[in-house]
Amino acid sequence: xxxxxxxxxxxxxxxxxxxxxxxxxxxxxxxxxxxxxxxxxxxxxxxxxxxxxxxxxxxxxxxxxxxxxxxxxxxxxxxxxxxxxxxxxxxxxxxxxxxxxxxxxxxxxxxxxxxxxxxxxxxxxxxxx
Amino acid sequence: xxxxxxxxxxxxxxxxxxxxxxxxxxxxxxxxxxxxxxxxxxxxxxxxxxxxxxxxxxxxxxxxxxxxxxxxxxxxxxxxxxxxxxxxxxxxxxxxxxxxxxxxxxxxxxxxxxxxxxxxxxxxxxxxx
Amino acid sequence: xxxxxxxxxxxxxxxxxxxxxxxxxxxxxxxxxxxxxxxxxxxxxxxxxxxxxxxxxxxxxxxxxxxxxxxxxxxxxxxxxxxxxxxxxxxxxxxxxxxxxxxxxxxxxxxxxxxxxxxxxxxxxxxxx
Amino acid sequence: xxxxxxxxxxxxxxxxxxxxxxxxxxxxxxxxxxxxxxxxxxxxxxxxxxxxxxxxxxxxxxxxxxxxxxxxxxxxxxxxxxxxxxxxxxxxxxxxxxxxxxxxxxxxxxxxxxxxxxxxxxxxxxxxx
Amino acid sequence: xxxxxxxxxxxxxxxxxxxxxxxxxxxxxxxxxxxxxxxxxxxxxxxxxxxxxxxxxxxxxxxxxxxxxxxxxxxxxxxxxxxxxxxxxxxxxxxxxxxxxxxxxxxxxxxxxxxxxxxxxxxxxxxxx
Amino acid sequence: xxxxxxxxxxxxxxxxxxxxxxxxxxxxxxxxxxxxxxxxxxxxxxxxxxxxxxxxxxxxxxxxxxxxxxxxxxxxxxxxxxxxxxxxxxxxxxxxxxxxxxxxxxxxxxxxxxxxxxxxxxxxxxxxx
Numbered sequence: 080x081x082x083x084x085x086x087x088x089x090x091x092x093x094x095x096x097x098x099x100x101x102x103x104x105x106x107x108x109x110x111x112x113x114x115x116x117x118x119x120x121x122x123x124x125x126x127x128x129x130x131x132x133x134x135x136x137x138x139x140x141x142x143x144x145x146x147x148x149x150x151x152x153x154x155x156x157x158x159x160x161x162x163x164x165x166x167x168x169x170x171x172x173x174x175x176x177x178x179x180x181x182x183x184x185x186x187x188x189x190x191x192x193x194x195x196x197x198x199x200x201x202x203x204x205x206x207x208x
Numbered sequence: 209x210x211x212x213x214x215x216x217x218x219x220x221x222x223x224x225x226x227x228x229x230x231x232x233x234x235x236x237x238x239x240x241x242x243x244x245x246x247x248x249x250x251x252x253x254x255x256x257x258x259x260x261x262x263x264x265x266x267x268x269x270x271x272x273x274x275x276x277x278x279x280x281x282x283x284x285x286x287x288x289x290x291x292x293x294x295x296x297x298x299x300x301x302x303x304x305x306x307x308x309x310x311x312x313x314x315x316x317x318x319x320x321x322x323x324x325x326x327x328x329x330x331x332x333x334x335x336x337x
Numbered sequence: 338x339x340x341x342x343x344x345x346x347x348x349x350x351x352x353x354x355x356x357x358x359x360x361x362x363x364x365x366x367x368x369x370x371x372x373x374x375x376x377x378x379x380x381x382x383x384x385x386x387x388x389x390x391x392x393x394x395x396x397x398x399x400x401x402x403x404x405x406x407x408x409x410x411x412x413x414x415x416x417x418x419x420x421x422x423x424x425x426x427x428x429x430x431x432x433x434x435x436x437x438x439x440x441x442x443x444x445x446x447x448x449x450x451x452x453x454x455x456x457x458x459x460x461x462x463x464x465x466x
Numbered sequence: 467x468x469x470x471x472x473x474x475x476x477x478x479x480x481x482x483x484x485x486x487x488x489x490x491x492x493x494x495x496x497x498x499x500x501x502x503x504x505x506x507x508x509x510x511x512x513x514x515x516x517x518x519x520x521x522x523x524x525x526x527x528x529x530x531x532x533x534x535x536x537x538x539x540x541x542x543x544x545x546x547x548x549x550x551x552x553x554x555x556x557x558x559x560x561x562x563x564x565x566x567x568x569x570x571x572x573x574x575x576x577x578x579x580x581x582x583x584x585x586x587x588x589x590x591x592x593x594x595x
Numbered sequence: 596x597x598x599x600x601x602x603x604x605x606x607x608x609x610x611x612x613x614x615x616x617x618x619x620x621x622x623x624x625x626x627x628x629x630x631x632x633x634x635x636x637x638x639x640x641x642x643x644x645x646x647x648x649x650x651x652x653x654x655x656x657x658x659x660x661x662x663x664x665x666x667x668x669x670x671x672x673x674x675x676x677x678x679x680x681x682x683x684x685x686x687x688x689x690x691x692x693x694x695x696x697x698x699x700x701x702x703x704x705x706x707x708x709x710x711x712x713x714x715x716x717x718x719x720x721x722x723x724x
Numbered sequence: 725x726x727x728x729x730x731x732x733x734x735x736x737x738x739x740x741x742x743x744x745x746x747x748x749x750x751x752x753x754x755x756x757x758x759x760x761x762x763x764x765x766x767x768x769x770x771x772x773x774x775x776x777x778x779x780x781x782x783x784x785x786x787x788x789x790x791x792x793x794x795x796x797x798x799x800x801x802x803x804x805x806x807x808x809x810x811x812x813x814x815x816x817x818x819x820x821x822x823x824x825x826x827x828x829x830x831x832x833x834x835x836x837x838x839x840x841x842x843x844x845x846x847x848x849x850x851x852x853x
Contacts, residue, residue: 102236106706107618153561174540176565181330190235194326197710201697231623282432303411305436310717319622323713360494364835365747439588448493452584455839459826489752568846577751581842669819690798694821 086196088112089119089135089148090164095185099134099164102189108196116143120151131203132160132196137168146175153177160199162192215325217241218248218264218277219293224314228263228293231318237325245272249280260332261289261325266297275304282306289328291321344454346370347377347393347406348422353443357392357422360447366454374401378409389461390418390454395426404433411435418457420450473583475499476506476522476535477551482572486521486551489576495583503530507538518590519547519583524555533562540564547586549579602712604628605635605651605664606680611701615650615680618705624712632659636667647719648676648712653684662691669693676715678708731841733757734764734780734793735809740830744779744809747834753841761788765796776848777805777841782813791820798822805844807837 086103090096091114103110111130113119116139123130133152135145143151145168149161161177166185176182181195215232219225220243232239240259242248245268252259262281264274274297278290290306295314297304305311310324344361348354349372361368369388371377374397381388391410393403403426407419419435424443434440439453473490477483478501490497498517500506503526510517520539522532532555536548548564553572563569568582602619606612607630619626627646629635632655639646649668651661661684665677677693682701692698697711731748735741736759748755756775758764761784768775778797780790790813794806806822811830821827826840 107704108706150561157557157560170544172565173544174537174564177561178559178563178565178567180565183330187329188236188326190237190322191326191330193706194323194710195330197704197707198327198330198714200703201699201707201711201714279432286428286431299415301436302415303408303435306432307430307434307436307438309436312717316716317623317713319624319709320713320717323710324717327714327717365833366835441588445587446494446584448495448580449584449588451835452581452839453588455833455836456585456588456843458832459828459836459840459843570846574845575752575842577753577838578842578846581839582846585843585846666819673815673818686802688823689802690795690822692823693819694817694823694825696823 085130086110086132086134087119087122087130087152089114089116089133089139089145091115091136091140095136095164098189099192102192103196105189106193106197108193115139115141116145116148117141119148123152123155127155130159131200132162134162134164134192134196137163137165137171146171149177149180158203160196160203162195162199164192214259215239215261215263216248216251216259216281218243218245218262218268218274220244220265220269224265224293227318228321231321232325234318235322235326237322244268244270245274245277246270248277252281252284256284259288260329261291263291263293263321263325266292266294266300275300278306278309287332289325289332291324291328293321343388344368344390344392345377345380345388347372347374347391347397347403349373349394349398353394353422356447357450360450361454363447364451364455366451373397373399374403374406375399377406381410381413385413388417389458390420392420392422392450392454395421395423395429404429407435407438416461418454418461420453420457422450472517473497473519473521474506474509474517476501476503476520476526476532478502478523478527482523482551485576486579489579490583492576493580493584495580502526502528503532503535504528506535510539510542514542517546518587519549521549521551521579521583524550524552524558533558536564536567545590547583547590549582549586551579601646602626602648602650603635603638603646603668605630605632605649605655605661607631607652607656611652611680614705615708618708619712621705622709622713624709631655631657632661632664633657635664639668639671643671646675647716648678650678650680650708650712653679653681653687662687665693665696674719676712676719678711678715680708730775731755731777731779732764732767732775732797734759734761734778734784734790736760736781736785740781740809743834744837747837748841750834751838751842753838760784760786761790761793762786764793768797768800772800775804776845777807779807779809779837779841782808782810782816791816794822794825803848805841805848807840807844809837 086108088099088110096112100110135148137145145163152159161180164183169184172182183191215237217228217239225241229239264277266274274292281288290309293312298313301311312320344366346357346368354370358368393406395403410417419438422441427442430440441449473495475486475497483499487497522535524532539546548567551570556571559569570578602624604615604626612628616626651664653661661679668675677696680699685700688698699707731753733744733755741757745755780793782790797804806825809828814829817827828836
């Protein structure tokens with residue numbers, strides 16, 4: 080249990096940032112929270128095997144949407160678990176989401192985040208380090 | 209995160225009411241607990257899009273069983289996540305349960321309830337409000 | 338391969354009877370086709386372990402609907418694979434279908450029937466004979 | 467069984483066109499085979515509810531790839547079953563595919579196509595006509 | 596809720612013992628933690644219907660590996676939910692694991708354990724007591 | 725479609741050999757049928773990436789059982805789709821089978837074999853050649 084496991088959360092609404100951060104921390108996950116897709120992609124490119132899952136809002140402040148961030152994450156690691164968190168953009172998921180991803184409709188309860196992350200990681204193959 | 213999400217729990221045993229209520233509240237879900245199938249159906253009919261999942265015991269005090277309540281809930285909302293909680297009636301589930309439901313065998317642990325609710329809601333399409 | 342495997346098909350439209358019968362026969366399944374729910378239930382009660390799957394139309398000529406036949410079949414054998422074939426009654430499936438069943442929307446192609454039957458039987462536990 | 471069910475196949479290699487066409491026809495599916503993504507999109511836009519599944523090669527002769535065609539199909543019908551057929555582009559599926567799609571790796575056997583189409587259609591909700 | 600539900604955890608690393616024990620206890624599960632496969636098998640043989648799930652490390656101090664313990668548990672109860680916890684031996688799972696088991700790659704978060712146990716138990720048929 | 729795809733079938737009963745061979749050939753699969761586990765392992769070791777699925781009987785004439793052959797196949801290729809065909813040994817599957825395998829109970833229909841093979845291959849990642 081000595082190696083830390085990091086999870087990237089991309090979210091620009093600080094209330095939801097806090098909710099997701101608290102829920103994941105209580106579940107035992109270590110998060111790195113960023114407010115833009117650009118920062119998330121920079122982190123993923125800098126250390127492709129460091130992160131074990133991506134949670135992302137769709138409508139972000141920068142150029143990149145959450146759909147873009149997830150695509151980039153999967154190009155870097157085809158097995159990366161992906162969870163989208165959105166209200167307004169939920170109906171774009173069937174055409175813009177990646178395979179084997181989960182969509183959480185806002186508002187959601189903290190337990191939904193923890194279960195979604197755990198389920199996807201429990202199905203994923205062991206990370207190559 | 210401003211819109212409340214309600215969950216209906218139908219259970220006439222106050223010990224299990226408390227266990228389920230506490231487990232769901234800790235997971236971040238807001239519950240409305242009723243002791244009879246008749247009350248549950250009245251709530252569902254009065255506000256069909258207000259509730260995001262139904263958890264129901266089978267053997268209830270009134271005329272309606274949990275099997276009846278779940279059928280009525282699915283007539284009002286075909287996508288409604290349904291979780292049955294029972295000990296004695298578990299072997300009736302293959303013939304009386306609705307498709308895509310989960311059966312929790314009593315006694316169950318609080319985490320089983322939270323995981324069951326989260327899993328079903330995470331798979332459901334966005335609620336139409 | 339010496340023991341015959343029987344499949345019950347409940348359907349009162351002779352065109353669909355023929356289509357389903359031909360498709361299943363080509364797949365290697367032996368069928369017993371009946372035109373009413375009453376006859377299906379009589380066969381199932383007379384030899385509960387003889388049949389390995391039930392395929393049933395919903396709107397039948399007798400008193401029993403396909404929903405009733407499937408419930409009775411599952412009471413006799415809780416593991417019985419169930420496939421409903423319907424056009425008009427498809428929207429009743431979420432409230433009237435049994436768990437782990439498949440609904441085929443009419444019109445369907447012969448290959449859909451064969452795949453549905455094969456999938457459910459391949460998941461079922463070995464029949465107790 | 468009177469209403470025809472159409473399936474769109476987008477493929478510019480005539481050998482594979484023939485294999486897929488023959489396999490689906492034998493399974494009872496009626497196909498419309500086109501050689502470019504542009505033609506497929508035109509057909510889908512002209513009659514969004516006519517087609518029940520999309521099978522598409524990835525590398526096509528026109529401007530549009532199979533990834534593009536599937537996205538457009540899902541925008542028109544969020545429930546559309548999607549099957550990709552490819553050899554060279556299989557590793558792009560985790561980042562470019564749509565949710566709940568199937569990837570067939572070339573070379574594939576005819577039975578794989580029929581099973582993939584049947585499985586996805588059997589899970590889909592009834593078409594709105 | 597009066598009957599206790601026991602879960603067997605086989606793990607010889609006391610740090611992971613504590614993490615798993617605390618996580619399961621918080622989820623409401625009662626555990627019996629043993630440090631060797633031999634002790635786990637003795638408990639299972641002594642009371643085959645007492646335990647509702649097995650969580651086991653792979654590399655243990657005695658003669659038996661976690662692969663052996665899980666096989667023995669499934670011989671005693673073919674429906675027993677099985678969860679392996681390992682780092683080094685993860686690549687042996689496709690050949691040495693039992694069907695319908697989950698592998699947790701170390702290091703894992705407490706929430707992964709709770710979700711894995713809950714998911715498998717929620718799918719299992721009622722225990723025969 | 726130019727590269728042949730081979731499937732290994734291990735079966736010492738010539739009647740079932742013929743049934744499985746005919747069913748798979750009609751589905752478009754090319755088979756190599758052997759009568760002992762030893763021969764199957766020799767073929768797999770000689771060309772680990774040549775075969776795309778293993779179908780095996782359990783009780784074979786040589787030293788190796790079907791359980792042994794499947795384990796060896798998964799050690800050589802962790803993603804290898806595995807299908808067991810058995811009557812007498814079905815109840816050993818929960819303890820002796822490999823993860824993500826399918827068990828076909830004898831007697832089975834030809835369509836069950838074709839659907840089982842197609843389903844597992846359609847889920848498998850692209851073969852590394």
